[in-house]
Amino acid sequence: MSDRRNLSRREFIRMVGASGPGLALFGACGSAERGGRGSAGREPAEEDEMNVILIIVDSLRKDHVGAYGNRWILTPNMDALAADSLRFDRAYPESLPSIPARRAIHTGLRTWPFRDWHRASRQDVNLYGWQPVPEDQTTLAEILHAAGYSTMLVTDTLHQFRPGYNFHRGFDVFHFVRGQERDLYRPASLCPEGALRKVLLGGPKREHATRIMRQYLANTRGRRREEDWFAPRVFLKAMEFLDSAREAQPFFLLVDAYDPHEPWDPPAHYVRLYDEEYRGLEPQIASSGDSGWLEERQLKRMRALYAAEVTMVDRWLGNFLDRTQELGLLEETLVILLSDHGHAFGEHGIAGKVPSALYPELLDIPLLLRHPEGRGAGRSTGYPASTHDVAPTILGNVGLDPPSPMDGTDLTPLLEGDRPGQERPHLTAGYHDHAWARDGEYALIVRRDGSEPRLFDLREDPDQRRDVAPERPEIVERMFEEYILSDAGGPLPAY
Missing domain, CATH: 3.30.1120.10 (Arylsulfatase, C-terminal domain)
Incomplete structure (x- = not known):
């Protein structure tokens, strides 16, 4: 595929369509649910303290971002953010997949080696480490809330919705965008007739993939505009939160987007950027395991669908960052963007996420750290970083100490070209x-x-x-x- 990285952002918007968030969508976040633990005893924050925006993009491979050398996928907004950030070239999840990785991000503590694991009730993911944030662990949101921060969460990562998983702890407001993947949002019987027959289903987990797609197609029935897709809905809600946060600084906003996680079904104008000739069943889900059941043309189409989803996420990330700048917040806000893990597309004979396939396509993740004063901007570092470094790094930047020691390290010294206090001659991780x-x-x-x-x-x-x-x-x-x-x-x- 051709090199698309020289496109300007204006040309990019023209290619994918001119629709964008309307000003009428910006307003109070009254639709968000009230929540959070420990609101009593909150201390007022000092004026001019640094705001924090943490953005998690699920299943985003480092080698699919232009700033990390990709030459065929359009990611102009991530690339622009990288140009203003310290870019980590050796960042990896401490554990994976989604829930273990997020536990480390939220707490600064290692989840692996999955000790005291038990299968949580009402849970359909039987992987070691897949369990709630323990009650005796303090979350980043709780620490910032106690220090006087307004705390907000918006996410469509369905596994966090389950009762007792505790990812909403410490947030003043949180909003769950329902309907991703197998979220029991609507009866699966509402799957449109014939829709499932258009999806390529097969491989080692065909039955499981079929159940996911039936539920997903029921959940997404009736979408019309691009704003009805999940990534736009997440970033639009985050923009609403920004408008309220402007009057309640300092704030901590966590934007957790499940896309580009499968199923991959972005609007057609994104897909046409990468593949206009395909006429077969759509490989929108990988059926994690041996990729031998897929023909090479089907794998190529799967990669194109994923690339299209990455570009859609990038576009709406750009809309969100534009709004942050319009509100005058970027000048006083620390921004961190990272992923929890990647996804395999036939490399090493695997499609999807398999515990035994801990190769770069699964473990190499982007990590960008943008300081409001421009510290570290435009530079990269080879210091080995991990998901459990996020919480101590945020606390280090805003000048707060955790109530108890964290396993991760504060990466803040790297912004000035110094070394963190913890040397890392090696890294370890676990998956099931x-x-x-x-x-x-x-x-x-x-x-x-x-x-x-x-x-x-x-x-x-x-x-x-x-x-x-x-x-x-x-x-x-x-x-x-x-x-x-x-x-x-x-x-x-x-x-």
């Missing part, structure tokens, strides 16, 4: 029953008991195509014992 470790030379993927290791020499093989574990068992043993078991504080839990 698999663990991952890497340093400057090697990456290791292994089951929780150390079996079935795969080792890659990053100096010669950055894409991790050639497993050298049989040739270098001593390195496998060292990384498993000195990195994985050491970080875990002992053997990984067995269930």
Whole structure:
């Protein structure tokens, strides 16, 4: 596909359509639900304190963003944000997928190695670490709320809606945009007749994928305008919150967008940017596992649908950032954007998110840190960063100490070109029953008991195509014992 990165933002808007948020949509956030724990005893904030906007974009691969070298996907707004930010070139989730990663973001504490895991009630995701924020852990929102911040959350990440998951704790207002994926928002029987027959379904989890799509198609029935899609709805609600936040500074606004998570069904004008010739069933869902069931043309279409979804998210992120600037808030607001993990599209023979496939397409995530005074703007850093660094970094920037120590490190010194207090010769992560470790030379993927290791020499093989574990068992043993078991504080839990 051709290089599209030289497009101006005006040309980009012309390509994807001129529709945008109308001024009539901006107003009070009275439709948001009241919530949050610990509102009593809140201290008034000092004047001129820094606001914070934290943006989580689910399933966004680093190599699908122009600022990280992508040459065929349109992401002008993320690229512009990166130009004003400190860009992290080595950022990874502490654990994954969605819920474990968000627990680390919200608390600054490691979720992996998933100790004391139990399958939560009313839960259909049976993955280690997939459970609520523990009651004895304090969230970033609770800390900022107690310091006098107005705290707001808008998200369409459906798993956070479940009772008792505690992601809304500490927020004065929160708004859940309903209907993503298998959210039981409408009866599945409302799935439009014939709609499911237009979707390509197959692979190792065909039955599961079919259930998701039937529910999703019922949830999204009746959409007409682009503003009815999920990413626009999330960022439009976030803009409403901004209007109210302007009168209630300092504020903390968390914008958590589930797109570009599957299913991928963006409006057609985005898809045409990447693929105009396809005429088959739409591969809108990956059926996570072996990608061998997909023909190469179907994989190409799947990649195009994902790229189109990324571009739609980027466009509405741009609308949101434009509104932030119009309100005069960017000059006094710290902005952080990151993802929780990526998604595989046939690399290493996998499509989707599989615990054993802890390769760059799943683990390399974007992380941008924009300081209102321009510190670190336009620079990049190779310091290894992770999702559990977000909370201590925000607190470090606004001058607050956590009530108890956090596992993550404050990345603020990097804005001035200094090193954080914690050196990181290696990083570790976990996904269900698999663990991952890497340093400057090697990456290791292994089951929780150390079996079935795969080792890659990053100096010669950055894409991790050639497993050298049989040739270098001593390195496998060292990384498993000195990195994985050491970080875990002992053997990984067995269930």
